[in-house]
Amino acid sequence: MPEQEIDVALTVNGTPRTARVPARRLLSDCLRHDLGYTGTHVGCEHGVCGACTVLVDGQPMRSCLLFAVSVDGAKVTTVEGCRAPDGGLGPVQQAFQDCHGLQCGFCTPGFVTTITAYLRENPAPTEAQAREAIGGNLCRCTGYQNIVASVLRAAELLDRVDQA
Amino acid sequence: MKPPAFMYHRPASVDDALGLLAELGSDAKVLAGGQSLVPVLNMRLAAPVHLVDVNGLAELAYVRCDADAVRVGALARHVTVERDEPAYAALPLLRQATGHVAHPAIRNRGTTVGSLAHADPAAELPAVLTLVGGSVTVATSAGSRTVPAAEFFVGPLESALRPGELAVEATFPVPPPGTGSAWLEVSRRRGDYAVCGVGMLVTVDDDGRIVRARAAYVSVGPTPVLVELTDAVAGRPWDSADWAGAGALASAAVEPDDDVHATAAYRRHLVGVLTARAGREAARAGAGN
DSSP states (O other): OOOOEEEEEEEETTEEEEEEEETTOBHHHIIIIISOOTTSOOSSSSSSSOTTEEEETTEEEEGGGSBGGGGTTOEEEOGGGGSOTTSSOOHHHHHHHHHTOOSSOSSHHHHHHHHHHHHHHOSSOOHHHHHHHTTTOOOSSSOSHHHHHHHHHHHHHHHHHHHO | OOOOOOEEEOOSSHHHHHHHHHHHGGGEEEESSOTTHHHHHHTTSOOOSEEEEOTTOGGGOOEEEOSSEEEEETTOBHHHHHHOHHHHHHOHHHHHHHTTSSOHHHHTTOBHHHHHHHTOTTOHHHHHHHHTTOEEEEEETTEEEEEEHHHHEEETTEESOOTTOEEEEEEEEOOOTTEEEEEEEEOSSTTSOOSEEEEEEEEEOTTSBEEEEEEEEESSSSSOEEEEOHHHHTTSBTTSOOHHHHHHHHHHHOOOOOOSSOOHHHHHHHHHHHHHHHHHHHHHHHTTO
16 A cells, blocks of 8 residues: 655745655654755654754744644744844854854754744743753753853843844 | 654544544544654554544643633643643642653643553653542543543553543642642653652641642552552641651552662652652642742
């Protein structure tokens, strides 16, 4: 029996996209393989590592724990959508560069999306809150100190953008 | 890994969903938030022939409060329950416990009722439902039934749900006035499954004396474990009750197992320590302090 395929429409980083995918296609694989957004990284594929985190209708979710068909019609933001309007580094990405918040970079897309959503709701976190905010994302290189610093730096940068 | 192939169904109404579930029977699994089901599929621990996706059933995405209970519909996400102010005012335990469910990215998608249906003895919500003496309303195309928590959790990852049934609502009764609550757990890393967790309800009378105390535990048995602690602390002022004694009572009452995460002895130790801490915290809240 041929595998069931279903049409899916998503708005990815503001651009309407469609794909015809098997029902079992994970959103992470749909983004990467069907639509070419390879910024979304796939780590553990069972919801533990946080590398595949994207924003679904503005909320961070594990794209490896969602079927693309199940979020048909959603607005998805990947790390590619976290850049500045001029195409340069967005504030969270800039903060990671400023604070040396990445080494190998594999986990970074999940951190950037998670932190982007977090700072929208919590624009001035304490260090403890910044640490809590990234509790669902694993990084095997940095030891997290510079990522915590990056959250605080991103909050500063966003504050400046808001004041400008 | 990637999940096995399945036939996908997305009903547009509860009636459609119940019709599909009746027709497909034991070949079908319900997909709500999927934050437990999809890992199981990705690891190929299950291979249902059909998935019935209930994410289109917006009419089940509610949290309703009245004087008696907090009622949570099948599609209410953890984050919705956690942030619901009337639910917090009526039953603070819901927010206290839900804040320990994995991480925000999981709570944004996972559902409270789905967590109940998954019946993981290491999960928070089954213990909360057990502690407050709640129930799950289960519907079929032929009608509905209400299953009390004590009968709903049958074994590890096994609930009383039968093929063709959909858990449509959980009812969390509001405890009597003067009742304080607490939720504490120990896990290896923030957001991991608890090595041991405890939910506590302590009722204090107008004179500041304890009337009732009971606790429910996660990760120390095949289902949530309810322990009545009233005998250890009843009649005592809320701020000088023997919570260490209550901890010892609870510690003797549970029968945890060894596994790769912790020995039974360590889990038993945690039951005692966490019971004492949670008891003091819930008693203080019950006394209005």
